[in-house]
Amino acid sequence: MSLLIELFTFLEVAITDEGLKQLGAGIGAGIAVFTGFGSGIGQGLAAGLGAQAVSRQPEAVDAIRSTMIVGQAVAETAGIYGLIVAILLIFVF
Amino acid sequence: MDEILSIYKSSNFAIIATTIIILTFIIIVGIKLNKHDSNKPPKGILLLAEMLVTFTNNICKEALGSRWKKFAPYVLFEGMFLLVANLSGLLGLTPPTANICVPIALGIVTGVIMHISSIKYNGIKAYLKGFLDPIPIMLPINIFSELVTPISMGLRLFGNIFSGTVVMTLIYYVLGQIWLWIVPAGYIITPFITPILHAIFDVFLGLIQVYVFMILTVIFIAGKLPDEE
Numbered sequence: 001m002s003l004l005i006e007l008f009t010f011l012e013v014a015i016t017d018e019g020l021k022q023l024g025a026g027i028g029a030g031i032a033v034f035t036g037f038g039s040g041i042g043q044g045l046a047a048g049l050g051a052q053a054v055s056r057q058p059e060a061v062d063a064i065r066s067t068m069i070v071g072q073a074v075a076e077t078a079g080i081y082g083l084i085v086a087i088l089l090i091f092v093f
Numbered sequence: 094m095d096e097i098l099s100i101y102k103s104s105n106f107a108i109i110a111t112t113i114i115i116l117t118f119i120i121i122v123g124i125k126l127n128k129h130d131s132n133k134p135p136k137g138i139l140l141l142a143e144m145l146v147t148f149t150n151n152i153c154k155e156a157l158g159s160r161w162k163k164f165a166p167y168v169l170f171e172g173m174f175l176l177v178a179n180l181s182g183l184l185g186l187t188p189p190t191a192n193i194c195v196p197i198a199l200g201i202v203t204g205v206i207m208h209i210s211s212i213k214y215n216g217i218k219a220y221l222k223g224f225l226d227p228i229p230i231m232l233p234i235n236i237f238s239e240l241v242t243p244i245s246m247g248l249r250l251f252g253n254i255f256s257g258t259v260v261m262t263l264i265y266y267v268l269g270q271i272w273l274w275i276v277p278a279g280y281i282i283t284p285f286i287t288p289i290l291h292a293i294f295d296v297f298l299g300l301i302q303v304y305v306f307m308i309l310t311v312i313f314i315a316g317k318l319p320d321e322e
Contacts, residue, residue, distance in 0.1 A: 070305060076249065080252030080253065080256075084252055
């Protein structure tokens with residue numbers, strides 16, 4: 001019990017406003033980067049379907065490749081936005 | 094933190110270096126092209142220039158049809174700038190595209206070209222009517238989507254290159270710390286780790302982003318033009 005009280009008194013002194021800000025910004029940045037989850041799934045789906053399309057129609061490789069890359073780039077945007085939000089959070093706070 | 098912030102300060106020099114490299118390339122190509130006998134096949138730097146032009150022309154022809162000639166020069170120079178800019182990380186510079194001003198500026202220029210070509214090919218009446226498409230209540234949403242397109246193009250490029258640069262900077266920092274800690278470790282570890290990272294972040298992702306930026310420019314412009322008969 002006394003240990004707990006000691007811990008809380010320590011935390012009361014140790015936790016400053018600045019520290020709390022940085023803690024919140026760090027947690028927020030971690031959550032923001034999690035957008036990469038969805039965009040990763042999307043890019044994987046695009047790549048898999050592209051491979052399927054190539055196996056069905058090998059002569060259309062060039063068109064399939066460029067379509068796939070553009071689609072993946074657009075799908076990547078969400079993840080990139082998450083990254084930018086995370087960077088902003090870390091830099092601003 | 095300071096290492097990451099220094100990315101912004103150090104990219105100014107790289108912008109100038111990129112521009113100088115491209116200008117030198119263009120001047121050399123121009124001088125050689127004047128002396129070149131058009132009956133012979135091109136060699137060396139002229140062959141490189143011809144390959145770049147053919148590549149851009151093919152991209153433009155695919156999406157824009159018969160109107161490709163008006164837009165091909167812009168797409169070519171955009172692609173050349175981004176190519177040199179993204180590969181400048183190999184020279185030990187910070188890529189200019191890791192500074193948010195450069196990609197956003199390119200995106201805004203693309204947006205302006207989109208609107209001007211739309212006005213030119215559709216006529217001002219049809220252009221303004223496009224904002225009320227399909228019902229007049231969509232006006233604010235249409236305006237917002239027009240504003241967002243260039244910014245999203247810029248942020249996509251910026252995020253890709255910047256994330257690569259941040260990872261590279263952090264790993265160079267760690268390697269420097271290891272170097273201070275045990276000196277021979279730097280000799281052993283550094284040459285094996287950094288070339289792979291440069292190959293991934295500078296060459297592979299950089300080239301893909303160049304291609305994507307060129308294709309998206311052409312596709313967005315083509316989306317604004319009226320259909321061909």
